[in-house]
Amino acid sequence: xxxxxxxxxxxxxxxxxxxxxxxxxxxxxxxxxxxxxxxxxxxxxxxxxxxxxxxxxxxxxxxxxxxxxxxxxxxxxxxxxxxxxxxxxxxxxxxxxxxxxxxxxxxxxxxxxxxxxxxxxxxxxxxxxxxxxxxxxxxxxxxxxxxxxxxxxxxxxxxxxxxxxxxxxxxxxxxxxxxxxxxxxxxxxxxxxxxxxxxxxxxxxxxxxxxxxxxxxxxxxxxxxxxxxxxxxxxxxxxxxxxxxxxxxxxxxxxxxxxxxxxxxxxxxxxxxxxxxxxx
Amino acid sequence: xxxxxxxxxxxxxxxxxxxxxxxxxxxxxxxxxxxxxxxxxxxxxxxxxxxxxxxxxxxxxxxxxxxxxxxxxxxxxxxxxxxxxxxxxxxxxxxxxxxxxxxxxxxxxxxxxxxxxxxxxxxxxxxxxxxxxxxxxxxxxxxxxxxxxxxxxxxxxxxxxxxxxxxxxxxxxxxxxxxxxxxxxxxxxxxxxxxxxxxxxxxxxxxxxxxxxxxxxxxxxxxxxxxxxxxxxxxxxxxxxxxxxxxxxxxxxxxxxxxxxxxxxxxxxxxxxxxxxxxxxxxxxxxxxxxxxxxxxxxxxxxxxxxxxxxxxxxxxxxxxxxxxxxxxxxxxxxxxxxxxxxxxxxxxxxxxxxx
Amino acid sequence: xxxxxxxxxxxxxxxxxxxxxxxxxxxxxxxxxxxxxxxxxxxxxxxxxxxxxxxxxxxxxxxxxxxxxxxxxxxxxxxxxxxxxxxxxxxxxxxxxxxxxxxxxxxxxxxxxxxxxxxxxxxxxxxxxxxxxxxxxxxxxxxxxxxxxxxxxxxxxxxxxxxxxxxxxxxxxxxxxxxxxxxxxxxxxxxxxxxxxxxxxxxxxxxxxxxxxxxxxxxxxxxxxxxxxxxxxxxxxxxxxxxxxxxxxxxxxxxxxxxxxx
Numbered sequence: 001x002x003x004x005x006x007x008x009x010x011x012x013x014x015x016x017x018x019x020x021x022x023x024x025x026x027x028x029x030x031x032x033x034x035x036x037x038x039x040x041x042x043x044x045x046x047x048x049x050x051x052x053x054x055x056x057x058x059x060x061x062x063x064x065x066x067x068x069x070x071x072x073x074x075x076x077x078x079x080x081x082x083x084x085x086x087x088x089x090x091x092x093x094x095x096x097x098x099x100x101x102x103x104x105x106x107x108x109x110x111x112x113x114x115x116x117x118x119x120x121x122x123x124x125x126x127x128x129x130x131x132x133x134x135x136x137x138x139x140x141x142x143x144x145x146x147x148x149x150x151x152x153x154x155x156x157x158x159x160x161x162x163x164x165x166x167x168x169x170x171x172x173x174x175x176x177x178x179x180x181x182x183x184x185x186x187x188x189x190x191x192x193x194x195x196x197x198x199x200x201x202x203x204x205x206x207x208x209x210x211x212x213x214x215x216x217x218x219x220x221x222x223x224x225x226x227x228x229x230x231x232x233x234x235x236x237x238x239x240x241x242x243x244x245x246x247x248x249x250x251x252x253x254x255x256x257x258x259x260x261x262x263x264x265x266x267x268x269x270x271x272x273x274x275x276x277x278x279x280x
Numbered sequence: 281x282x283x284x285x286x287x288x289x290x291x292x293x294x295x296x297x298x299x300x301x302x303x304x305x306x307x308x309x310x311x312x313x314x315x316x317x318x319x320x321x322x323x324x325x326x327x328x329x330x331x332x333x334x335x336x337x338x339x340x341x342x343x344x345x346x347x348x349x350x351x352x353x354x355x356x357x358x359x360x361x362x363x364x365x366x367x368x369x370x371x372x373x374x375x376x377x378x379x380x381x382x383x384x385x386x387x388x389x390x391x392x393x394x395x396x397x398x399x400x401x402x403x404x405x406x407x408x409x410x411x412x413x414x415x416x417x418x419x420x421x422x423x424x425x426x427x428x429x430x431x432x433x434x435x436x437x438x439x440x441x442x443x444x445x446x447x448x449x450x451x452x453x454x455x456x457x458x459x460x461x462x463x464x465x466x467x468x469x470x471x472x473x474x475x476x477x478x479x480x481x482x483x484x485x486x487x488x489x490x491x492x493x494x495x496x497x498x499x500x501x502x503x504x505x506x507x508x509x510x511x512x513x514x515x516x517x518x519x520x521x522x523x524x525x526x527x528x529x530x531x532x533x534x535x536x537x538x539x540x541x542x543x544x545x546x547x548x549x550x551x552x553x554x555x556x557x558x559x560x561x562x563x564x565x566x567x568x569x570x571x572x573x574x575x576x577x578x579x580x581x582x583x584x585x586x587x588x589x590x591x592x593x594x595x596x597x598x599x600x601x602x603x604x605x606x607x608x609x610x611x612x613x614x615x616x617x618x619x620x621x622x623x624x625x626x627x628x629x630x631x632x633x634x635x636x
Numbered sequence: 637x638x639x640x641x642x643x644x645x646x647x648x649x650x651x652x653x654x655x656x657x658x659x660x661x662x663x664x665x666x667x668x669x670x671x672x673x674x675x676x677x678x679x680x681x682x683x684x685x686x687x688x689x690x691x692x693x694x695x696x697x698x699x700x701x702x703x704x705x706x707x708x709x710x711x712x713x714x715x716x717x718x719x720x721x722x723x724x725x726x727x728x729x730x731x732x733x734x735x736x737x738x739x740x741x742x743x744x745x746x747x748x749x750x751x752x753x754x755x756x757x758x759x760x761x762x763x764x765x766x767x768x769x770x771x772x773x774x775x776x777x778x779x780x781x782x783x784x785x786x787x788x789x790x791x792x793x794x795x796x797x798x799x800x801x802x803x804x805x806x807x808x809x810x811x812x813x814x815x816x817x818x819x820x821x822x823x824x825x826x827x828x829x830x831x832x833x834x835x836x837x838x839x840x841x842x843x844x845x846x847x848x849x850x851x852x853x854x855x856x857x858x859x860x861x862x863x864x865x866x867x868x869x870x871x872x873x874x875x876x877x878x879x880x881x882x883x884x885x886x887x888x889x890x891x892x893x894x895x896x897x898x
Contacts, residue, residue, distance in 0.1 A: 009729065015811055016725025017737050020718045020781065028744055028778045031755025038758070080654050087651045102655045108832075109662060109882045110839035112856050113875045116863060117661030120668050120676045120872065127664065127678055160658060218748025220842050225863060235750040242754060255751045266746055330801055351804040351813075363802035367820040380807030424806070 042249035049253035066234040070216035073155040081163025089171040107161040115225035146228030154222040163208040170204020210269040281306035287336035302493040309465045311475040314485035356425030356433040364409040371405040377428040395427040435467040509555045516556040539572040540624040553632040558602035560626035573621035669872035687869040704855040708837040711776035715833040719784030727792040745782035753846035780833035791825020827892040
């Protein structure tokens, strides 16, 4: 049941949809378009900035670092996410509330607060190292900040909820009778899981992978705080280009490349959900 | 008073309404009848102003309604599912249209009371819709649609969600209400019993086209097409060839058999089919009053409480005969040899479009 | 699989570890904020409120908190007003015809914040909104609209579309019908939307950093500066305050959704 005929549709548009369209258009889309413009006009009109991608090895290194860290983060987050999604799936009502709370509460706290907490935990004279040294388990403090390990620990912490929810949603959509049928046909627990259950959750896993990946590559706060300048991902690199060396053309170009990659994956994501709905 | 002129509606490639035209008389009870997917709800929503027709016109007292927006049309609508406002009490639901029209509180109070009295829900004014049964909610929806004295009342399958007993009780309610308020009612339903019982005029839709629009008796006894004959009640169909006889009596040929048939304005020519209602057939030998007869063997008997449905295999196909169970009458049994007979005016001759 | 097979127990333990990992940082800020030491550490000899005293007696921190609350309230109001209407409009048009509008309303959450931060900075410098409360309110509202849109749309899925038609058939224009009939029936959605919008503003760092410098100093911004200048337990105190507010609002939101909501 769609709503209304032509003239009424226009009224719906004007009254209800136009304010948001204008607001987002002026205060969001327009600024982003400005950046796009700068990437092809600063310092001179043309695609010189984009050519730097091919010419400048430092830029490529930044992108590879970004993709590598985002990739590791994605793998670990989705693995943990699958585990927690499964717990949610088989949980009773009380356990479900607890697990959901443990996912939602961090999700809504500030990324900055969490990054700070990880610094307090992971730094050389931080809580974990002090405990380990005090117990005599190690001789020197373990380096867990200002390196990729620290960044990944911090980023995975942010991403696990993003990975868990789509996977859980896919698990819920599985008809329990399918598993019962498998068992009645002689499948024991592990084959039933591996051959029937797991493949049916793959669309959710795919959605989780894409969501985590596209959020990870654009991350700013966590890598800066936990990377300590040693691990530079593309968002930090852009920020440095702009604020310290004032190379707006280069910074804007990198921002546009980042945006293009994100949008590409978003389209893939939409395709995946359409496929999932089609298969369901 | 309400004229539908060549109304059509298409969504992309699919035609939901195809050139529908008929007239609704003031004060009448008109039903739009059809199976699901026939376009009847779309038709009602076009009249209401929520669906814009692709072609054609809707005129009220001669003036086109198309430029008038839904909120200005002043029609009372009872939606499928009733659409009662869950956050308002019954009283405030019914008062809503009066508030929209800016009536004073005193006047609103009086009118709401009268409307609730009319549907016999006076004691439920302070309840919330979720506290009411399906039948009660439907009555509140009616009260809300009637309270502002609209020029037309539209009802979209109001009884389809209720169980049989309740449906019949509410059907009587609707009839009573219509007589009491004297407004024009247009009802949409797929239930042919409802249509025949309640209305003075029935428009039958099939796949978006208007099959026939007439009073119930005409529709039942003189159906315009095979679809109408099949949709309203049960019917037997015998393919025949019409051979014109003398002075208004037709001779119909089917296989080895010849039948006598009389009918005002029979179809002109082409493939035809004789529609025979099961209750117009009897299981006796033919005589002067029932010149048409056909031999057969009883294949099945169905007991239906007040009557018997007897299936008879003949060389013109399987026919169904409806017999009322009377005192002392001999009832047929399976495998009996019988003769079916009927009078010259018992059947109705139709064009058979599906035979083309 | 038997109920207590070792494999299952291992998975169970792993899940508990994962949950502990999720909660650990949020929990650890509390004892750190109560440390009796001068640097970031757990309490050694006992708990101390000294760092809380520092924070609560500091006019800078208090003014930051005040600004965060003000900007949060204003941007929430703005995002609610615009996003709710937008969600209702998409609901009325139906899934098929509202696709484009849905995408637009969700854009701010898809695009990485660094990109928007740069653009917003340039725009505000051009139109004189750089380092103003109004400017920050605007960018926070933009970022919050997707959350408002999703919360309201979820709520609307449970509202019967024919309610709008019923209201209009009874004489109410679209706007009036939406206000009188739709809004009262999405109260939980509105509450959730307001809470999520506020939390978005309360926690927002990246864009705020780029569109403010001195006049605007929300809590996250001051925290950021603190992280680079002096990493000490006062930051933990601020973190606790921020996390506490989040916790309270989240619990309120769960209450608003009702005990049965999953």
